[in-house]
Amino acid sequence: MSYCTHDEVRALLKFDAVSQIITDNDGVEDPEEREAILAPLIDEAIADADGEIDGYLAKRYTVPLTPVPKVINKFSKDIALYNLFSRAGLDPDGREGNYLTRYNAAVKFLALVAEGKVSIGSETSDPKTAAATGFALHSNDRIFSRETMKGM
Structure with a gap:
């Protein structure tokens, strides 16, 4: 189960972007071969x-998420595109800088989710369950009470 599909990512890649991604195979012009x-x-x-997203979300959610929240689908595509373009090296000041920016935004969002500052709006995000797995309080038995302090 993936957070985005092959077709969704492929639809975001234009012809010249494909040429940049498959740089190891220069000169391949046949569309089927490409x-x-x-x-x-x-x-x-x-x-x-998906692995990167699960790494952030596993602290608060049961992964993989089903159904996939729309925001996770969007960030999955952004991270996948970044992964593709970073294979050949990204120029942060060039056209690829957009992919780096979107990747950084995705990571920042996922870090906020992991910290519990942002919700992904998933049905699996039951606040009671998240609180039970994300926080615990332990203390010693009470020493002073009205009963033990009588007469003082």
Whole structure:
């Protein structure tokens, strides 16, 4: 189960972006051959994105999330695209800077979710369950009470 699909990520890649991603195979012009090279790269990028997301969410949620909240789907695509473009190196000042910015926003959001400052709006985000797994308080038995302090 993935937080985004192969087709969703592929739809976000334009022709020149594909050329940049499959740089190891310069000169491949046949569309079918390009797709055959690109497909496992997309699948690997999605799997890596899912693992990264689960790493943040596992503290507060049962992962993988089902159904997938829309915000997680969006950030999964952003992280997967970043993973694809970072294979060949990103120029933060160039066109690829947008992918880095979106990746950083996704990581920041996921960190806030992990800290409990932001909710993903998932049905699995029961506040009682999150509180039970994210916080515990232990103390010693009470020493002073009205009964033990009588006569003082």
